[in-house]
Amino acid sequence: MTERTAPARRGRGRPARYSLAELLDVVVAEFNARGYDATSMEDIARATGMTKSSVYHHVAGKEALLRLAVSRALDALFAVLDEPGSTSGDAVDRLEHVVRRSVHVLADELPYVTLLLRVRGNTATEREALERRREFDRRLAGLVQDAIDAGQVRADVDPRLVTRLLFGTVNSLAEWYRPGVGHGADEVADALVTMTFGGLRRRH
Amino acid sequence: MTERTAPARRGRGRPARYSLAELLDVVVAEFNARGYDATSMEDIARATGMTKSSVYHHVAGKEALLRLAVSRALDALFAVLDEPGSTSGDAVDRLEHVVRRSVHVLADELPYVTLLLRVRGNTATEREALERRREFDRRLAGLVQDAIDAGQVRADVDPRLVTRLLFGTVNSLAEWYRPGVGHGADEVADALVTMTFGGLRRRH
DNA sequence: GCATTTCCCGACCGATCGTTCAGTATTCTC
DNA sequence: GAGAATACTGAACGATCGGTCGGGAAATGC
Numbered sequence A, B: 001m002t003e004r005t006a007p008a009r010r011g012r013g014r015p016a017r018y019s020l021a022e023l024l025d026v027v028v029a030e031f032n033a034r035g036y037d038a039t040s041m042e043d044i045a046r047a048t049g050m051t052k053s054s055v056y057h058h059v060a061g062k063e064a065l066l067r068l069a070v071s072r073a074l075d076a077l078f079a080v081l082d083e084p085g086s087t088s089g090d091a092v093d094r095l096e097h098v099v100r101r102s103v104h105v106l107a108d109e110l111p112y113v114t115l116l117l118r119v120r121g122n123t124a125t126e127r128e129a130l131e132r133r134r135e136f137d138r139r140l141a142g143l144v145q146d147a148i149d150a151g152q153v154r155a156d157v158d159p160r161l162v163t164r165l166l167f168g169t170v171n172s173l174a175e176w177y178r179p180g181v182g183h184g185a186d187e188v189a190d191a192l193v194t195m196t197f198g199g200l201r202r203r204h
Numbered sequence C: 001g002c003a004t005t006t007c008c009c010g011a012c013c014g015a016t017c018g019t020t021c022a023g024t025a026t027t028c029t030c
Numbered sequence D: 001g002a003g004a005a006t007a008c009t010g011a012a013c014g015a016t017c018g019g020t021c022g023g024g025a026a027a028t029g030c
Helices: A020-034 A041-048 A052-058 A062-081 A091-108 A110-117 A124-149 A159-175 A185-200 B020-034 B041-048 B052-058 B062-081 B091-108 B110-117 B124-149 B159-175 B185-200
Strands: none
Touching (some): A020 A041, A020 A052, A020 A062, A062 A110, A091 A159, A185 B185, B020 B041, B020 B052, B041 B052, B091 B159, B091 B185, B110 B159, B124 B159
C-alpha cells in the first residue's frame, strides 16, 4: 500500500538494506514492545542494525515512522467499510460482516493496528490519527443504528453503547491475539460473534 | 486505601499542600493524558503547582508514583474476587457478579485502572504489575471454567477464549467510559452482561 | 575507469530527561 | 521566643533525547 514490499528498488547507487515496508515492520515491533514514547531512535537503530543517522536517510524522523504505521492500519480498516458485504444485504448481516472482517484486519495487520489503538494525541500526527479513528467509529455506530432501525437488533439498549462494547471487544484482541499461536482469526471471529450477537440479535 | 484522603496529617512542621492520595490523583491524570513515558517530572510539577524538587519530597521518584497508582488499581480488582458474591452461589452467577463488580471498580477507579491497563513492562515496577494482572486473569479464567463445568455456559467455545473476550470487553470501557457523562456504571454493566451473557448462557 | 547516484556512518548539536542537594519558609511544641 | 520538624525551592548534575552534517563506501551507467 505504501510501497512495494520487494527487497528494494533497482537503480543506480548502493542497494538499500531495507525497503520502507521492511523498515517499518522492524520499527513498529519496537514501538509496540516499549511504547512509542519510550522507544528512542537509538533503539530503532539497534533493531535495524543501522546507525541512527542511517535511519534518517530513509525517513524524515520518528514521527514520520509513526504516521506511516498508523496510516497503514487506518487504510486497512476503512477498506473493510467499502467491501460489498459491508454495503449490501440486511443491516445486521452488514454489521456482522464488518465485525468479522475487522477481526481479520486486526489479525493480519496486528502490529500496525495495535500501535494505532495506543495513540494518545501528543503530537499533530497522533491527533490526526485519532480523528480518523473517530470517523471510523462513527461509521460503525451508523451500522448498529441501521440494524436497530431494521428491527434486527434489540432496541432496548443504547446503540452508541452497543457500538462501543461491540468494537471494544474487537479492539481488545490487540491485547492478547498472536498470529500462529492459539486460535486462528476465523475461530476468534466465530467466538466473538457468537458471544456478542447471541445477546444482541432479537429472539425469533 | 493507601493513606488518609484527608488534606494532610496534623503535626509539627509546615502543613503539606497535598496528601499522598491527592497528589496521586493529579499525577495519574497527567499520566493518562500523555502516557507515562511522555509525562515528565516537569509536567507533574506544573500540574501540582509545585516545583520538581518538591515532588521528590513526597515520593521517591517517577517510578514510585506509577507503583502506587497501579497497586491501587490491582488492590481494588483483587478485592472483587473476595466478595461473597464471587465465592458462593452458582458458577455462572459468580461469574456475572465478578463481571458487574469489575465494571464498577473500573468506573470508580477509572484513572488508576486505565493506567494499569496501559502498562507495558519497561521497568521492574511495570513487570511486577503485569505479573499481578496475569494472576488476576488466571482467577477469571477459573471462574469461566467453573461455569462451563457446571453446565451453565455453552461448552462449544474455548474457556480461555471466552475469558479474554469477556474481560477484554470489560477492560475496553477504560477507552471511553467517563463518569458523570452518558450512562452510569449500572447501565453499562447491564448492557455488557446482556450482550455477552445473552450469547454465553446455555439456552433452556 | 571514472563520474554519478545511493546508502551508510561517526561525531556532534542543543534540549530535555529524572534526580540531587544545600538552603530557605513555614508551622508546631515547649 | 527558642528550637525542632516538616515542606518547599533554585540551581545544577550527568545521561539521554531527536536530529544534523560532512564525508566515505558501494553500487550503476557510460
